[in-house]
Amino acid sequence: METNDNILLSFNEPLSPMGLDDIQLLDMSHGGTAVAIMIKRSGTTLTVSPQARLHPASEYQLTLPDSISDIHAHNPRYLSEGSASDDALGGTNTLTFTTADYTISANAGEDVPPMILGLHPGIGCALVNTSVPGYAGRCKGGKSDDELYLDFQYEIGRVIEASFSQPMDTDTMVLGTISQDGSACENGPICLAVDLDGSWQSISAALVTSNLKLQIFPDADTFVAGEEYRLVVNGDSSPKLYSHNTLGHLPLNTTPMEGIGKTSTHNSEGGSNIVIDFTAVAPFDTVYATVYTRPYSDFNGSGGWDEGEPQPCTQWNSDGSPVEESCSNFATADVLDTHGLITDASLTEGRDKIFATGALPMAFKPKQPLDLGLPDLGMEPQSDGSWCMPEPDDLGEEHCLNVVGDTMIPVEVNHQLILGTGLTINADAGLNFGNLLGDLDFLNIFDDFIISIPLKLNTRSVVLRTRPERPDAQSDVLPLNGYIVNLEGDQKPYFIVRLPAWLDVPDLDLVAALQEAILGEGNDILSFAQLNDFVDQYGATHTAKSLPIVAYLYGPISFQDDGRITLKVSNLNNITATLGIELLPGLLGASAGSADLLLPAEKVSLQVMNLPSRARKLPENAQ
Incomplete structure (x- = not known):
């Protein structure tokens, strides 16, 4: 549970006010001290609101x-009379829970500012x-x-x-007013506005905050269909949004494509203001x-899991590798091939x-006739009733789904960012010694003499951006939609989406990799600044920016007892x-190389769910 969330309890009958004043919340990690709470009942739901942020x-x-x-007036039934087997608390009348751990350690990236992962309307980056x-x-x-x-x-x-990549300081979440030129917020780091006859006017609204997200509820009748409005989130302008105090209290990063963490050559704090115009x-x-x-494990958004954070997998092999079936929200990668300068590579x-x-952010639309051949999905019907990808995948394999029924439910998918932990690629770089000697090797003795240098490439955080796409150069960009269908032999409905995306590795540091490769780890004979100047003179670049990929994702939809919709998808291709x-x-002259990375079919496993709308006992298999 987050440190400033409310607690929701649902009962099988509407409640009377009797006994509600005797509900207690105790801090067991600090001597069982009582926490001040406010109780609100509404029909069968009871909301318990701590009056101070929990530890x-x-x-x-x-x-x-x-x-x-x-609420029965003449013959009330009491909580003690209920059946323990049907009770979410097992008849104990006690709910025990642990609040989220935001611990960071020395290697955990205290210099990683927060970023916006989900923004609606819009996307969590400054636009150009x-x-x-x-x-x-x-x-x-x-690019x-x-x-x-x-x-x-x-x-x-x-x-x-x-929605944010790490817990935030909710005291900095204040709805501000628009600046005169409409480019920034004043008196608060986020604001809504409308342009009335060339003059920007702020829009009043209610703001609801929590550690990982904020929500804005505009006043009734604020918006008029067909009119344009503006949402602004400050980056470099003040005031700013800041991360939780235990995570360094760093300002929001609004340009994550330029860098996720702070390095010796880049400061990821702040950035251009996010200005979203919408209709x-x-x-x-x-x-x-x-x-x-x-579940997720990277609470502090550092690009890895650190001391104090929950492990991303629940079972581990004797060699320290995770048991894949026990992991959640991951993609397994492999090295398929190498070329040029890179003579070998492994993970x-x-x-x-x-x-x-x-x-x-998603929206479920009204049901419509089944047609998976729509341009945003592009699958092709087969004579046996199945639907197949229009072309073989990147390894030349064909993939199909046996869909039954004659209807489907479209699902609007909004463009957003997904933050991933890093990979470590162990590469061998083959440098031509003859190129290095140049004119000194006038007899061309060393033309074929290759120096193999081990190069350890730590990608740090990986960012996946959903990508707008055109069917062809003459067509308009397509909206992004998934579809809910029924598969043959399965009782659960299935979600399928064709997801074009960009893969970015903003913090891949070739200078640091060269320093370790040439001088050894921890060797400071040549300082980072000196090596950086050397690289600036002779060049070192990578292509891990806006790498286009396409994933066909599919998986079952489950409806949990607490009102959550759970979707678990894998990659078809x-x-x-x-x-x-x-x-x-x-x-060195010719010094380019590459490594082909592979995400094998069925090796991406993503589980997403909405927040609970009711507080009922979860089934045993719920995560």
Whole structure:
């Protein structure tokens, strides 16, 4: 449980006020001291609101008195009369829980500022190229030829929200007012506005905050269908949003494509303001929810799991590698092939998995006739009734799904960012000694003499951005939709989506890799600054920016007893991406190489769910 969440309890009967004043919340990690709470009842639901932020990594107990009763006036039934087998608390009347642990250690990336993973409407990055009609722009720090996002739309009646990569200081979450030029927020780091006859006017709203997200509820009748509005989140402008005090109290990173963590050459704090222009549209009968990767382990958003954080897997082999079936929200990678300068490469055991954290706003639309051949999915019907990918995947394999029924439910998927932990690639770089000697080797004795240098490439955080896509150069960008269908022989409905994306590794540091490769780990004969100057002179680049991939994701949808919708998906297809590097071309001449990385089919496992709407006992298999 987050440190400032409310506790929701649901009962099988509407409650009377009897006994509610005797409910207690005790801090068991600090001597069992009582925590001040506020109780609110509404029908069968009881909301317990702590009046102060709870301590992280602490155990608490909520105790309910036997005197709680239903609302029946003449023959009330008391909590003590219920059946223990049907009771979420097993008849103990005590709920024991532990709050989230935000611990960081010396290697845990205290210099990793928070970022926005899910923003609705919009996307959690500062935008550039925003003047093209019909398009919102692209993320700053991506490639200049990245496809532009379509203009953002907001269905009237939805919540406006932002979800973060790490726990935040909720005291900094204040709804501000728009600046005179409409480019920044004043008196608070986030604001809503409308342009009235060339003058920006702030929009009043209610703000609800929690450690990992904030939600904005505009006043009734604020938005008019067809009109344009603006949402602003400050980056470099003040005031700013800050991370939780235990995570360094760092300002929000609004340009994650330029870097996730702070390094000797880049400061990821702040960035250009996020300015999202959007058009309000009339309600059109959708069910909206933001789904989150759960469970997840990278609480502090450092790009790895650190001391004090929950392990991403629950079972481990004797050699220290995880048992894959016990892991959640990961993608297993492998090295398929190497080329040029890179003569060999492999992934470090235990660092061959990317563990993901994300928040994805989705909307379930009305049912429509089955057709998986729509342009945004593009599957082809077969004579046996199955639907297949239109082309073989990156390894030349064909994949099909046996779909039954004659209807499907479209699901609107909003473009967002997914943050992943890093990979460690052990590469051998073959440097031509003859190129290194140049004219000194006038007899060409060393032309074929290759020096093999072990190069340890730590990607640090990996970012996956959903990617706008056109069917062809003459067509418009397609909206992103998934579909809920029924598969033959399975009782659960299945979700399928064709997900074009960009893969980015903003913090891949070739200078540090060269320093360790040439001088050894911890060797400071040549300082980082000196080596950085050397690399600036002779060059070192990589291609891990805006690497395009396409994933067909599919998996079952489950409906939990507490009101959550749980979606667990895997990749239908094999996915490849090529990481290219060039080392010191100004000194060595031909010095380019690459490694082909593979995400094998069925080796991506993502589980997302929305937040509980009811507080009932979870089934044993719920995560």
